Amino acid sequence: MKMGGVFGGKLYKPKPADVTAMGKKLEWLHNKHEWAIDGLTDIKALNFGDIGEKFDTVLNHDIQMLFYTFQVPAVLMGAAKIPEGLARVQLDAFERRIQSIQAEVEKVIEQHIFRRVLQANGLDVHVEFEWGRPSSMETYERLAKVSEILKSPMTSGALKQLLEDQVVQLLNLPEDEYEALKQTEEEERRREEERPQPIVPGQQASPPKFVAPAEKEKVGESFENYNDINEWLGFKYNDYVKQILSFVRGDTFDLVRAQTVIEAAAGKLTATQITELKKVLGEGFKKNLSLTEMAANMDKRVKPKDLYRMKGGFIVKSAGIPVLARSAEFRSIAIVRSEVTRVANEGAIAHFKEGGVTKVRWVA
Structure with missing residues (x-):
């Protein structure tokens, strides 16, 4: 208790008699006492601080030692705040330890307890002890x-x-x-498999008897008399190939040619690559190569790159990365397949026109 003090710039000091009288009143107290004091008196309870705080470190150390001694993860006792992944690892290690103890105890139970009891009763059987059930x-x-x-x-x-x-x-x-x-x-x-199936209408109908066609006119001419396709159809294959090669030499291949620097960066063929493509196609038609062989030659000589998607004259990007339309691995066979079909049809039209054909209709 504090009595007296400075108020309004003036020091108020209590008399000794007042202090003694106040002390007498504090000797005997109970919970029904009520006090009314002025501003010059200050009453505070004695503060001994947090006494138990001094023992927290010792108690936590003892708890940790108990966990280490019994080899039980603290997370199982709710005394640890750790990530879920680490908790799973600790639980797995704890279960492995339990299983190792169970394996050792199981041998003793099977061989030295149950087996002896069974043998004493004339039963020589195998004993298998199972621990609990899965969670x-x-x-x-x-x-x-x-x-x-x-x-x-x-x-x-x-x-x-x-x-x-x-x-x-x-x-x-x-x-x-x-x-x-x-x-x-x-x-x-x-029973369902053995049950007879119902007869479907028309199931037992027999096919009509074969009637040999009547002979009306006999032709003695043989196919062996036609030596080549020119004689058979009036079609000269060499002239057809010449028309294809002529078209290949004069075509610009705009479908696969790069017209701008951006298109070249997107993977379209440059002028040098177009020249090599013409050589590959021309050689393929002259030597009658397969599409696979022509694609292999294109991989070696034209060397097409990855083709990226374009829109509005620019390369399309996703998250800053160009969007791939077709990888270089499959570009050769795709270009060869489409261009061979195109130039072959153009050569056929030119050959037909040269032969006097005025109208051509393609039927799929």
Whole structure:
């Protein structure tokens, strides 16, 4: 208790008699006492501080030592605030330790307790001791894996049968009832297979008898008399190839040619590559090469790059990266396939016009 003080620039000092009288009043107190004091008197309770705080470090150390001694993760006791991944690792390590202890105890129980009792009673059998049952989480994870395997079309019937039996065990379903239902289903399927199928209208109808065509006119001319396609159809293949080669030499190949620097950067063919493409196509038609062989020659000589998507004269980008339209691996065969078809048709039209054909119609 503090009595007196400075108020309004004036020091007020209590008399000794007042202090003694106040002290007498504080000797005997109970919870019903009420005090009314002025501004020159200040009453405060004695503060001893947080006494238990001094023991927190010691108690936490003792708890940690208990966890280390019993090898129990603190997270299981709710005394640790750690990430979920680390908690799973600690739980897995704890379960492994428990399993190792169970394995050692299991040997003693099987060989030195149960086996001795059974042998003493004239039973020489194998003893298998099982610890507990899988947890709900373990059962759920196991069922999820089994379900994925059962849904796979590559799973054999025998494996599906084994997995179905395991599902029955995991779900604690009555095995006798399951076997009875499975037997009933098998018998029902067998009866369904043995049941005669209904006759479909027209199923037993016999095909009409074969009637040999009547001979009206006999032609003695043989196909061996036609030596080449020119004689057969009036079509000269060499002239057709010449028209194709002539078109290849004069065409600009605008569909695959780069007209600007941006198009060249996007993967379209440059003037030098167009020249090599013409050589590859011309050589292919002269030597009658396959599309695969021509594509291989194009990979070696033209060397097309990755083709990127363009819009409005610019390369399309996603997150700052150009969007790929076709990789270089497949560009050669695509270009060869489309350009061979195009130049072959153009050569055919030119050849037909040279032969006097005035109208051509393409039929797919």
